[in-house]
Amino acid sequence: MPFSKLRTEVEKIVQEHEAPVDLRLKEICELLKAEIPYYTWVGFYFKNGDKNELKLGPYAGEPTDHTIIPFGKGICGQVAVSNKNFVVPDVSAQDNYIACSIHVKAEIVVPLFKNGENIGQIDIDSNVPDPFTEEDERFLEFVNEKVAEIL
Ligand code: SME
Numbered sequence: 001m002p003f004s005k006l007r008t009e010v011e012k013i014v015q016e017h018e019a020p021v022d023l024r025l026k027e028i029c030e031l032l033k034a035e036i037p038y039y040t041w042v043g044f045y046f047k048n049g050d051k052n053e054l055k056l057g058p059y060a061g062e063p064t065d066h067t068i069i070p071f072g073k074g075i076c077g078q079v080a081v082s083n084k085n086f087v088v089p090d091v092s093a094q095d096n097y098i099a100c101s102i103h104v105k106a107e108i109v110v111p112l113f114k115n116g117e118n119i120g121q122i123d124i125d126s127n128v129p130d131p132f133t134e135e136d137e138r139f140l141e142f143v144n145e146k147v148a149e150i151l
Helices: 003-014 021-035 074-082 134-148
Strands: 041-047 053-060 068-070 086-088 106-114 117-126
Touching: 003 021, 003 134, 021 041, 021 053, 021 134, 053 074, 053 117, 068 074, 074 086, 074 106, 074 117, 106 134, 117 134
Parallel strands: none
Antiparallel strands: 041 053, 041 117, 053 068, 086 106, 106 117
């Protein structure tokens, strides 16, 4: 499914006001994983209360041991402090990386802002090397903006 159509689908899920927010986030993860062939694992992490750590939220894909990630650790932890998108074409070239599966080749993490504050992120793992383009970044920024509206 093209990104333009996926944007519409994401908006529809966000507007399912009768469904709990976590269920809607999970549906978004499942949609992206199912429709974008190189999205192997899709999940949200959020700041864990007032602690300087991330906690795993809804996701689609294999369960991960990394349900808590301290700020600064791994790609996710670095985005929690940089407030910037982090595109990793080749995870084996990263020193500060937390491996979730030996099959993962690439990763993209895009921060999620609510009222200008970095409160979490969307994290995508790919088993395909170097698959992400600026189109993915713009799309995932859009997803996070929509999600922020219901948080
Ligand atoms: N690879 C991430 C950890 C989270 S898993 O990909 C689900 C990282 O380096 O922060």
